[in-house]
Amino acid sequence: xxxxxxxxxxxxxxxxxxxxxxxxxxxxxxxxxxxxxxxxxxxxxxxxxxxxxxxxxxxxxxxxxxxxxxxxxxxxxxxxxxxxxxxxxxxxxxxxxxxxxxxxxxxxxxxxxxxxxxxxxxxxxxxxxxxxxxxxxxxxxxxxxxxxxxxxxxxxxxxxxxxxxxxxxxxxxxxxxxxxxxxxxxxxxxxxxxxxxxxxxxxxxxxxxxxxxxxxxxxxxxxxxxxxxxxxxxxxxxxxxxxxxxxxxxxxxxxxxxxxxxxxxxxxxxxxxxxxxxxxxxxxxxxxxxxxxxxxxxxxxxxxxxxxxxxxxxxxxxxxxxxxxxxxxxxxxxxxxxxxxxxxxxxxxxxxxxxxxxxx
Numbered sequence: 001x002x003x004x005x006x007x008x009x010x011x012x013x014x015x016x017x018x019x020x021x022x023x024x025x026x027x028x029x030x031x032x033x034x035x036x037x038x039x040x041x042x043x044x045x046x047x048x049x050x051x052x053x054x055x056x057x058x059x060x061x062x063x064x065x066x067x068x069x070x071x072x073x074x075x076x077x078x079x080x081x082x083x084x085x086x087x088x089x090x091x092x093x094x095x096x097x098x099x100x101x102x103x104x105x106x107x108x109x110x111x112x113x114x115x116x117x118x119x120x121x122x123x124x125x126x127x128x129x130x131x132x133x134x135x136x137x138x139x140x141x142x143x144x145x146x147x148x149x150x151x152x153x154x155x156x157x158x159x160x161x162x163x164x165x166x167x168x169x170x171x172x173x174x175x176x177x178x179x180x181x182x183x184x185x186x187x188x189x190x191x192x193x194x195x196x197x198x199x200x201x202x203x204x205x206x207x208x209x210x211x212x213x214x215x216x217x218x219x220x221x222x223x224x225x226x227x228x229x230x231x232x233x234x235x236x237x238x239x240x241x242x243x244x245x246x247x248x249x250x251x252x253x254x255x256x257x258x259x260x261x262x263x264x265x266x267x268x269x270x271x272x273x274x275x276x277x278x279x280x281x282x283x284x285x286x287x288x289x290x291x292x293x294x295x296x297x298x299x300x301x302x303x304x305x306x307x308x309x310x311x312x313x314x315x316x317x318x319x320x321x322x323x324x325x326x327x328x329x330x331x332x333x334x335x336x337x338x339x340x341x342x343x344x345x346x347x348x349x350x351x352x353x354x355x356x357x358x359x360x
Contacts, residue, residue, distance in 0.1 A: 008332040015321040022324025027355040029344045030326045032303045034223035039270045045263040046256045056255035058247045060088040064258045067265040078200045080207050085236040088253040091228035092217040096120045100128035102245045109147035116334045121150045148180045154187040154301035157333045157342040161194035161301050167204045186217040187302040194300030209235050221271050222264040229261045281345045281352045288356035305343040316341045323358040
């Protein structure tokens with residue numbers, strides 16, 4: 001058996017029980033799970049192919065791959081992608097968890113992850129038998145040559161945005177050493193006070209996709225978490241390797257989900273409406289936290305506020321739980337998160353207003 005860390009959210013049981021006991025009910029801001037309804041057009045698309053009995057294509061339908069390329073061009077200025085270099089995934093988490101293994105990494109290989117990061121980056125390296133190094137700068141890597149570098153901008157949990165200059169330095173450094181760079185861009189469309197840029201943007205990579213992958217999800221921008229809808233794109237050669245392995249392993253996005261993804265990627269109004277909901281909730285929570293003794297760091301984009309009261313994160317979790325508000329301690333994301341909590345924007349307007357009242 002591979003030794004994995006405890007699943008972080010299981011350790012929130014005591015705080016969850018306290019928050020749930022609040023007379024007004026719990027306001028759960030601990031997990032970034034969507035609460036808003038799926039758009040009718042997307043639901044109709046899901047049902048429209050439900051009669052098809054055969055196996056779906058692992059590579060996804062040509063129409064889905066074209067929709068992904070068009071969406072990245074319209075929304076994020078990404079150009080130069082090839083249709084064959086788009087691969088749908090069963091959400092983004094399964095790709096994050098299995099990517100090192102699917103690429104053949106193992107003992108002797110090192111995967112670099114951000115110092116504060118989504119826990120599954122580390123889990124993916126461990127599942128492959130590789131080593132993990134937490135680092136936010138190239139200087140910290142010294143003379144080593146890792147097998148893979150994870151980037152995440154906007155960051156989960158901090159909301160930090162890496163500018164194009166920073167991304168370009170990483171890309172140039174990695175290409176000189178033949179190191180794969182994988183960018184988790186699941187929050188790319190949720191910029192607030194910062195403007196996120198894709199690693200696949202020409203200003204970052206000179207229009208070349210070699211050595212680069214970008215991971216995308218429709219969970220947050222189209223409320224499709226229950227559909228498990230994501231995709232990876234970038235270097236055609238790397239995507240082709242992933243496709244071959246996934247064919248053998250049966251890692252296939254269901255055909256109705258592929259149809260729903262196509263419609264979601266083509267509908268910018270769905271994205272606009274969801275952004276407005278999150279922006280509204282963000283302002284309410286931000287004001288309530290700042291007005292009641294919290295400091296908010298980074299948080300210029302993404303789906304979370306990275307907040308601190310200058311104390312141990314678990315003390316803050318307990319303090320909020322006593323007011324019926326459940327959040328995640330920063331320690332879930334790395335040792336440097338010891339004095340922060342991650343506050344998700346994923347609650348209804350009513351629950352967000354309730355949290356603001358309780359903080360006051």
